Amino acid sequence: MSVRILLCCVAVWLAGSVLPVMAGGMDELEQASRQPSRPPPQRIVALSWEAAENLLELGMTPLAVADADDYRQWVVRPRLPAQVPSAGSRLEPNLELLASLKPQLIIISPSLLSMRASLQRIAPVLNIDAYQPGQDHAQAAERILLQLGRVLGRERQAQQRLQQLEQGFAGLRRQLQARGAATWPTVQVIRFANPSMVYVYGSNAMPVLALRRLGLRTTAQPAPSVWGVSQQRVGQLVALQQDIVLYQQPFAAAPQLFASPLWQGLPFVRQQRFAAVAPAWSYGGAASLFYLAQGMTDALLHLPIATAASRPSLR
């Protein structure tokens, strides 16, 4: 047997599997929103949760949503009607199922770009890249809702919804200001991985952007990852000396951690500047940003610092 023959085989085989073509540079949604198709597509499959959220916010019911059951449990709002079927998992949606549904449009996120060729055989594919590094995710989320509205012939609904959300934000801001939020210390948001590890949201993470929208100051540093979180040990939270700290629920091991002396010794715990935020999707779109802000406002308004400010000072 000759080694050379083998090497030739490898070379031939490699030639057939050249690297997949790189993803296009221009924002695809933007391009599509400049030339929306007539008539706009009605039967749409959402293979990412922020796409599903945006469709529902525009008043459209998706034909199918990837991991629909998990969406109902984790994203919760906006509500996904019970009859909308699951399209398989977000990483591996079921192509045969999609084909049988005969959709007019399939919306994906970049994690499915490598499947584009297969998906395109079923229906036109629209890739929405909501979490590009270096952009303001909150602004991008609004732009995406508007552009998607234009693509789907629902620009008016999109504008209305954005206005509603803006009014909502203004209401939340007023509530906070009435409790003296202007004088509050900075706020930081975290999520627990387990009793000894936390994810700290960075300056480009949605929960932090929601805080800024509320007119609050935050200490968040730029996080190295696209998703905007960095992992820290619980002890490192001591760096948050003066901050209010909010944590995103759910956290099953809360009783165990919160009872420990180490946790009790953290400055924000001792001084009761710590509160839980009701579950909301922290990697979503414009509406999720608002739901996050709502949860945080609720949490903040129950802190002693807020209730103290609302009472007339005794001094």
Added chain:
Amino acid sequence: MTLLLPAAGRGWRYPLALCGLLGLLSLHLWLDGGLNPAAQWVQLWQEPVDFSGLQFHYAALPRAAMALLVGAALGLSGSVLQQLTGNRLVSPMTLGLSAGAWLGVVLASICLPGMLALHPAWPALGGAMLALGLVLLLAGPQGLNGLPLVLGGMAVNLLLGALATALVLLHDQYARNLFVWGAGDLAQIDWQWTLWLLPRLSPALLLLWLAPRPLSLLVLGLAAARGRGVVVSTILLLLLAALWLSAVSVAAVGLIGFIGLVAPNLASLLGARQPRVQLAASALLGALCLLGSDCLALAFSQWAGDSLPSGAVTALLGAPALLWLARRNLRPAQQAAAPPSVVAGQRRWGRGGWLLAVALLLLLTLLSVCLAPMPAGGQLRWVLGWPEALLWSLRWPRSLVALSAGAGLAIAGVLLQRLLRNPLASPDLLGLSAGGSLALLLAASWLGQPLLQGGPLLALAGTLLVLGLLLWLGRKQGYAPGMMALSGIALAALLDALVQAVLAKGTADSFAVLGWLAGSSYRVSGTQALWLSLAVLVLGMLTLAAQRVLALLSTGDGVAQGRGLVLERVRLGLLLLVALLTAVVTAVLGPVAFLGLLAPHIAALLGARRPLAQLLLAALLGAALLLLADWLGRVLIYPRQLPLGMLASVLCGAYFILLLCWQRLRRGGGR
């Protein structure tokens, strides 16, 4: 306590070891709490007044204590296991215990999340005990000191690991928080776990006190030991105690490999000969090793700002250490693992059999293309019929890939088993699949490249690199089977550790990694499928052309050499063939465990004993098995899908375990 080093200079080496331990401890506390040794000393004797004091008392000290306890327990456990079995490759990790514990925790996190939060230890213990039970059942009392134990352990390890991965993939949201834990993280928030672990380690004292006598008698051999009054139940008790130690360790901190494997080897390298000294030295060295690894993990976390689990560090250091130890320690006689014959059937594989096999494969192929569930008006309906053009274009690449990958892996398995005369050999055992996967994973996590871009090239580079390394390492020993298998274990564990480290970040990418590692045909395009089948076809033809050489090699080195074969060159060529087959399959599918091991076995079991017959039948069986796995993966939990590699592992693993059990029962338990 006279231990650690041989008689020469014992007087001053013991204090030296103690100083080393204290120094390392201080360094560890410094890295963790940020207090210098002097401040540590002050802090130790006073109530914590500020947060750095709290951190020292409730995070740094318990973490160091945990590292010492777990390290000692694992070292001791590994030492007992190795002395019991007389096998330097045995350890809690290689016995499938950790996989069992992991499965237990994953199961609990899905079924009883509340219970897991309060009592995380019990599910882990349950899983570890399940693994232990299975391994004991497989090996039987007679198999304890031989290869059957490792064999059973590997089977259990793969099967339970595959099941756990399947569950994580199915319930990603619930299991996400477990990843850090799964990677063996020593971080503590109070003394709760230390206090939990401490009483549960008491069997260790029993071991140190009672075990040395039976162990020293066992060195003479089981029969001789029995003659002098060591009963099987004593051995079983020792085994149980050792496994208990590692089970509670896994329950307390998660998966930490290699300590149990490396510490006893290190002890004997440093000259610990008698059982008692071996045990004590292994415990001490285990504690030192884990403390040292954890220092590195802490230092890395501070330097990179991203926490690295201790388990990943032990593997990063342990894998090369294992290779080095093996090269120093193992004599060629030990390296040539004496394989027990798993194959016991007497039948011959006749013409009718071939017809049946081919017909079966055709039927399966037809089935996998034509039968599928379809949604119809909110209901699922099974549809049997030739698929329309669009469905056909979605289905045939997957079926073709499954067919050719199965055949390719089976051929590689036959080649390896014949070449190394080792029924345990398979591409995953040699670390070739792990090499390919490692390359992809490293590229994904450090170069920030999307996992599946440039997959084939990277996987091939990784596989060839591993092969090159293997050939370089194995040259001196004439490519002895034991050495080769050892490097495979080391590489596979390294891969595991890196996977855990990547998963510990808990980002969405983790699931892409996990999905790919489970071996999926989902992303395969038609072109890729065609190229893979062509590559397997060509490489398979080459193998068939080499079947005479294979037959000669099977008769023995002497005979083969007498017929004029240049052994080293032939082995090199055939190994290269195996590497290429593995690389092409891994690049397209990801690692598929167990198939390369099993298909040749079943073929031989069915009566195909000659190289040509075994190659062909194994290829047929491999193709059929992967095809079945792919089809099941598509339909079992429709509309979600299971990766075929994982299903193949579960199918083949379950079959393998049944096979081993059945053989043991047939041989009878009381021999």
